[in-house]
Amino acid sequence: MGSKLATAFMAGTFFTFFLDFFFMLGLFLNYIEAQNIDVYYNILFADHQNIFVFLTGVVIFGYLFIFFKNTKVATLIFGLCFVVVNLTQIPSIGKSMGVSMFQQDNKIINETNDQYVGHIVYEGRSTVWFYDDELENIIEIKWENIRGKI
16 A cells, blocks of 8 residues: 555656646746746746645546546546646736736835836846836846835
């Protein structure tokens, strides 16, 4: 039983990782790159994982592929999930998912000498990409130059 649980955990991890990769790839191509945000895919992938969603996928897919008796149904469920996560490959869907995950509206950022009003497009590790309403452009602001709270 222990080896079956380990196998289910490994299978669930593999299949969940596979789905997660394609979901994040759609966001990267249709939201991050489309707005010329300079973030590597690996950083985007690592920084935006939800452990609860990932572990839920591990349990579900581990069970489906190791313990569930009907492999056709398990394969159909995985195939359906694959189609759903790959909807982010469609530019309009990938962009709208990126907006819902990363964009923060109605924000004011105080930089060392300036104040910007608009919305945060993406918060990176060292930089914030911010759409300034007055400039009508995306600007990059380093975290160390931001005064106060966003």
